Amino acid sequence: MTAHEKTRDVPYAAEDMFALVAAVERYPDFLPWCSGARIRRRETIGGTEVLLADLIVSYKVFREQFTSRVTLDPQAGLVDVGYVQGPFRYLHNKWQFEPLPEGGCRIHFFIDFEFRSATLQKMIGAVFAKAFEKMMQAFIDRAGELYGASRGSPSFEPGAPVPSTDRSTSSAARD
Numbered sequence: 001m002t003a004h005e006k007t008r009d010v011p012y013a014a015e016d017m018f019a020l021v022a023a024v025e026r027y028p029d030f031l032p033w034c035s036g037a038r039i040r041r042r043e044t045i046g047g048t049e050v051l052l053a054d055l056i057v058s059y060k061v062f063r064e065q066f067t068s069r070v071t072l073d074p075q076a077g078l079v080d081v082g083y084v085q086g087p088f089r090y091l092h093n094k095w096q097f098e099p100l101p102e103g104g105c106r107i108h109f110f111i112d113f114e115f116r117s118a119t120l121q122k123m124i125g126a127v128f129a130k131a132f133e134k135m136m137q138a139f140i141d142r143a144g145e146l147y148g149a150s151r152g153s154p155s156f157e158p159g160a161p162v163p164s165t166d167r168s169t170s171s172a173a174r175d
Contacts, residue, residue, distance in 0.1 A: 005110045
């Protein structure tokens with residue numbers, strides 16, 4: 001099992017960050033290692049939208065496709081991803097976007113997964129902490145491209161370090 005959790009404050013509105021993460025079909029445009037994305041089905045259930053989405057992840061000789069059920073709850077600022085099919089034993093990830101009183105938002109990002117292949121799990125597990133950080137940063141960089149620095153709070157200056165809390169764990173670290 002590999003689980004990582006990160007909390008980060010950014011100068012972008014919670015609604016904008018939610019929209020960015022919810023646009024699964026745009027991931028190949030900016031997300032490292034994502035070489036394909038397709039929405040198979042989209043339906044509205046109550047106040048949420050539920051997507052059945054395929055992603056293709058490629059890195060060197062590694063290329064895998066997996067299917068997820070993505071639940072989008074704009075009222076709660078929540079994107080919840082559940083595993084349907086592919087190379088994992090399980091996969092769960094969640095994004096929560098919390099507006100900050102001074103502007104911008106706090107991102108809570110969580111991912112937990114295990115590959116069916118012990119070899120693949122060991123190989124990915126060794127580099128996943130860096131990949132996790134790069135993935136989150138890709139969303140933040142994309143927000144900068146789409147929304148610009150002026151969308152955020154004046155307390156966030158372009159180029160200034162952004163506060164971050166990282167709580168990453170893995171089964172190896174706990175055993």
